[in-house]
Amino acid sequence: MLHGSCLCGRIQYQYRGDIDEISMCHCTQCQKGQGTAFVAAAPVATEKLTFVRGQEFLKEYRSSPGKVRAFCAECGSPVYSARDDLPGVRRLRVGTLDTAVEAGRKYHAFVASKARWYEIRDEFPRYQGPST
Ligand SMILES: [Zn+2]
Numbered sequence: 300m301l302h303g304s305c306l307c308g309r310i311q312y313q314y315r316g317d318i319d320e321i322s323m324c325h326c327t328q329c330q331k332g333q334g335t336a337f338v339a340a341a342p343v344a345t346e347k348l349t350f351v352r353g354q355e356f357l358k359e360y361r362s363s364p365g366k367v368r369a370f371c372a373e374c375g376s377p378v379y380s381a382r383d384d385l386p387g388v389r390r391l392r393v394g395t396l397d398t399a400v401e402a403g404r405k406y407h408a409f410v411a412s413k414a415r416w417y418e419i420r421d422e423f424p425r426y427q428g429p430s431t
C-alpha cells in the first residue's frame with residue numbers, strides 16, 4: 300500500500316498497487332500546471348486509488364476538452380490528471396507520494412517543448428511528443 304498527500308495534508312490517499320512507470324512530461328500545459336520544468340506522473344488504476352481524507356478539497360480543473368487536472372483547493376498541490384476517454388486511469392503526480400517508490404520505466408515526453416533553461420542529463424528515453 301502506497302500513501303500520499305498534498306502539501307497542506309488535507310488530502311490523503313492510498314494506492315493499492317505499484318508504480319511501474321513514470322513519465323516526465325515537458326509539455327507547456329504541464330509546465331504551467333506544475334509551475335516548473337516538467338511533471339513527473341505515473342499512470343495508476345482509478346479503482347485502486349482511494350482518498351481517505353480531504354476529498355472535498357480536490358478540485359478538478361478542465362485544462363483541455365476531455366481532460367481534467369486535479370489539485371488541492373487549499374494548498375494548490377497538483378494530485379492527478381484524468382482523461383474522460385480513459386476513466387480507469389489517473390496520472391498521479393509522483394511528488395505527492397509519501398512512500399518511496401521506484402519505477403521500472405521512466406521516460407521524457409514532449410521534449411520538443413521543454414523549457415529552454417532546463418537541460419535533460421539522464422539516460423531515460425526521450426520522446427518529442429507523447430511516448431507512443
Ligand atoms: Zn492541500
Ligand SMILES: [Zn+2]
Pocket residue numbers: 324325326327328329330338409
Ligand atoms: Zn504534459
